[in-house]
Amino acid sequence: MNLEKLEEALKDQPKFRLKEARDFLYIKFIENWNEATSFSKDLREKLNKECPLEIKAELLISKSKDSVKTKITLKDGLEIETVLMRHIDGRNTVCVSCQVGCPMNCAFCATGKMGLLRNLDYLEIIEQVLFFARLLVKEKQRVTNVTFMGMGEPFLNYDNVFKAIEILNNKDYFNISIRSISVSTCGVIEGIEKLADSGLQVNLAISLHAPNDKLRGELMPINKKYSLEKVLSTVDKYIGKTKRKVMFEYILIKDVNDSIDCAKELAGLMKKKLYFLNLIVFNPVAGSKFQPSEKKQIEEFKKILKKEKINFVQRYKFGQDIKAACGQFVTESNIVIHR
Ligand code: SF4
Structure with a gap:
């Protein structure tokens, strides 16, 4: 609207x-x-x-009823996905997309396989939250949190993302607390710098997924442009300016980044006071060469982090059965085959 x-x-x-x-x-x-x-x-x-x-949308509810995915058809017929995660403590988080597809092509990510079709405008971003707000109001509930972790890289669509955030936070509109809004980037340093200067108190999350440049470069092509050192020094400057905690996301992929050596290297990077690590077990995607880490290996990995006194959690997996989990956002009809 x-x-x-x-x-x-x-x-x-x-x-x-x-x-x-x-x-x-x-x-x-x-x-x-x-x-x-x-x-x-x-x-x-x-x-x-x-x-x-x-709002033209199709709903899918996961078996455990803790997550609901919707496929929204945009005015030009392209489709995006959005997910509502319902937490046991009563929070309702909407994970929004900010682009149709994504140009970053991370090796483990279904969205990356689509390539970038286009940026969403701010209205198309807030429409995703509006859709779930309408659903929740029928149960006398509301959207409490929004994360920009769906399709796309938010810092490649900075203006629309930040205009949408202003409306989500505005008391006359959604009135969602600014501290309940999170933006996740694969490490676009100009975006991190802009956010630091903006004074906006949103949460910043960095998709890390590897503890060294060699492995990160294999998993995330962006690392060739913005090395780990550049990303971390930009994050440190962000923390210096904002005094805000930064979340690092690390997807555990079997025999790729879940070794004891990786855990030790990761612990070395994560020792700073205002760093917080979020471990996510890889969600298998059709056609992917990657597999989720095994339980025993995850425990060994966590043991190292605990020993090194790293602040971390292992994120609960929402909606795996409806492909609503991290790295699984892809609208099949939009897939473009690049040759
Ligand atoms: S992980 Fe994020 S940045 Fe990487 S391809 Fe997927 S959506 Fe894009």
Whole structure:
């Protein structure tokens, strides 16, 4: 729903009408203007015509009901995926996409295989949150957290991502606490620098996935442009400016990055006070040459981290059965074969 179009459609109405309309959209989360019962029939019809609220989407619920994935069809027919993760403590996190596909081509990631089709605009980003907010309001619940960890690299679409964050955080719109919004990057250092200067108190996460340049370069082509040393020194400057903790994500892949040597090297990198490590077991993707690490190996890996007193958690796997887990976002009809 285009917010500028809404203002335009209401320009002949008394001023308070815009606030009323916003309340219908972002507090009551209506799906059709006919639900805006305090508006005249004519106005409801005009808004349905000029500012339609429909979101074209298909829902998939995982067996454990802790995650719901949706495939949203955009105006130009391209599709994106978004996931709602329902935590046992009552938080509801929406993991949004910021691009259709991704140009970064990380070896373990299904989205990377799509290539980049295009950036999403900020409205297409907030529409993903709006979709789940409408679903949750029926259960008297709300979206509490948003993570930019779906399809795409947020710092390659900086302006739209940050405009979307402002709207998500705005009290007149979604009113989601800025500290409950996280942005994950594969290490685009210009984006980290811009974020540090912006003063925005969102959480920063870095997709690390390897403890040295050789292995990281094999898994993540971006490492050839931004070495581990460059990324970590930029993160340190970010911490110096913001005094905020930074999360590092590490996907455990069998016989690739889960050795004891890797754990020791990783522990060496993660010793800083405001670093926090998030271990994620690889989610198998059809056609991938990679496998998840074995339980015994994960335990050995964690033992080293514990011994070195590294701050870490192993992330709970949401929605593996509906391919809603990390690195599994891919809309098959969008796949482009690069030759
Ligand atoms: S892991 Fe992230 S940056 Fe890498 S290809 Fe996938 S979506 Fe892109």
